[in-house]
Amino acid sequence: MCLAVPAEITLLDDSGQGTVNYMGSEVKANFSLVPQARPGDWVIIHAGFAISVMDENEARETLLLFKEMADASRR
């Protein structure tokens, strides 16, 4: 029900406004819902708002899991 994408924070001012970089495009975003977020963090963006801060380790593990599945089946 809710289209949202993962993007990296490129700019974040004191009022909680800023931008994210999503696949090379700049998108205006509001970070008021994720006060813990810092530039360089990856967040989930929906309707112009960051709604969640991503977990780098978990992301890496998911990637690894899929790489393993892709490789294991190939052998």
Added chain:
Amino acid sequence: MTKVSLELGSGGRLMRDFIAGKILPSFGNPILDELSDAVHLPGGVAFTTDSYVVDPLFFPGGDIGRLAVNGTVNDLVVSGAEPRFLSLALILEEGLETDVLDRVIRSVSAAARAANVRIVTGDTKVVRRGQGDKVYINTAGVGRSVARPRLGKIRRGDKVILTGTLGDHSLAVMLARGDFGLSSSVRSDCAPLLFLLPLWKKGALWMRDVTRGGLATVLFELAERLHYPILVEEDKIPLSKPVRAASELLGIDPFYMACEGKAVVIAPAAKAAEFLRLIRRHPLGRKAAVIGEVQDRVGRPGELLLRTEAGGLRLLEPLTSELLPRIC
């Protein structure tokens, strides 16, 4: 009482129904019935027309003037004709700044020079403020026939070549309106496709420029007229990064986004590699790719199918409604 909606002009099914239900019964003749982008008239002459109403008038990579030349030029090229002459009809809104008009005229002039066509006739009308939107342009184009598309010769194994990335024009115009808080380096791909002309002599079977309605609509309309299904591979379709990003962010499918400098070429199986090499040699064709083929392993005749990145298979429909960003 039904009224004309924007949808009728979106290049989707409503427009197809309008043409089939109103235009053909009213005017039908053997030349019109082909419904090609440009028609071949007796005497080796090809003829086409198109109107341009883009908003905003200027956008990264192009403007309405450049569009009005290249759109008509490309309709001739993909129909097998070398573009020679254009008409230029301007419909201007009262109150338009003359500077803006000058810019548009300069742009038409530069684009015509680049495409090697001459503006040989024209017309200017002004409508009251509010009855039009700044500038509308109609151009008609005349060219010299060099070949006829040969739909009937398309066979199993023939290849679908796309001459470059999808959707750049659509996105450039959308972002130029300043909506959605989104900015990127995207530029309209508006350009003349003259470099495809030599392919006709080398045996190209069919071409169509990918404009309104996008790749899916163009290939769907082709598939409908063939005895075989067409299968395209999602991971072979070139997309620029900005288009990929915007399509994921705004939920707009790039297969339905318009281009103004890209075409689909159907190449005989044996010549596909040579065609691809020739297209890629030109700066405007560097990202060209074989994206699919006419085949009969999957699907039924008349169908357009997509092999998805994930390995699934689905039917592609023509555009049915205007592209709107979605959030949910």
Added chain:
Amino acid sequence: MKELRNPVAIRKLLGDIEEKARLLGRTPRLMEVCGTHTMSLFKHGLVPLLADAGVEMVSGPGCPVCITPDGIHEAAIGLVSETEGLTLATFGDMTRVPTRNGSLQTAVPGRGSRIRIVYSPEEALEEARRDPSRRVVFFGAGFETTIPAIAFTAKRAAAEGIRNFSILPALWLVPPALKAILEAGEIAVTGFVYPGHVSAIIGAEPYEFIARDYGIPGAIAGFEPGDILLAVRSILEQTVEGKPRVALEYSRAIGREGNPVARALMEEVLEPFDAVWRGLGTIPRSGLRFRKEFAGLDAAPTYGLKPGEAHRDLPGCRCGDVLRGVIRPEGCRLFGKECRPDSPLGPCMVSYEGACLIHFKYGRERRARP
């Protein structure tokens, strides 16, 4: 995350799923609650692949455009048609929902009025801020994912004293709807694929009652093909083991606790009420409206709108049954005939997340012949 679309990995997951499904001896019937999941399943061609693996997918009520009753859409259409100098801002697919009074797209706005499509509610507030002489109404529909953004925008408008801005709310809560579907007992769902982005706000806890009280397993999923299949595999594993729970298969993006800051904001600005859903009727505490302190931002009293409680589908339209998962879109006799994407009779054929539109566009799958 191209890796999550890798066909080799996808095949491996489908193999695991098929193996588990075979162990069960009956066809698992899983509801993907969220329309974005429906979209992803079809767009990537996964539905026939899952069917081959022995799993049936049913679409749930996860499309806010669809479940918003006609009365609210009609109020928005009336507002923009009858008011001068007003901007009605909304999300893309809201504009095409057909009602007895047409749709926003066919509506003729009053003099100087316009309909504007926005990506963020803040774009609408910004227009009101820039031009105090212009009245701006944001027609905001959404689930928990979108509600905090709307609540934030409302609070900001109130704090800045922007008086020419208001919101026509259509705000819905997912867990009460799931409970209503389970209580109705019309469909035998053996598992839930929970919405990843709603869960980014509410976390995992609000679904626990489904595992606990109904014994139905589920998993919170992301939106890549691989994400959804991981969730399906987890649900089947839970079924085989007989240990239903709420698994989190989207941990790179969200935590089990959700987003407490966003929830506090919702709580501050909005309060629950018994809302009417298209197809599901009145569900206790399933909608949100403005609290008294923010009542000035509600467009309904400001413009004398009566979004109405009575809901009337267009004749013959079975969107309601589709939303409850009682019939598949193909089960409606209007589907693909009178009701098509270019001449929709109900919102499920309009929204990009509407089950009918998705089935129409992507549903007539083809399987590869070997």
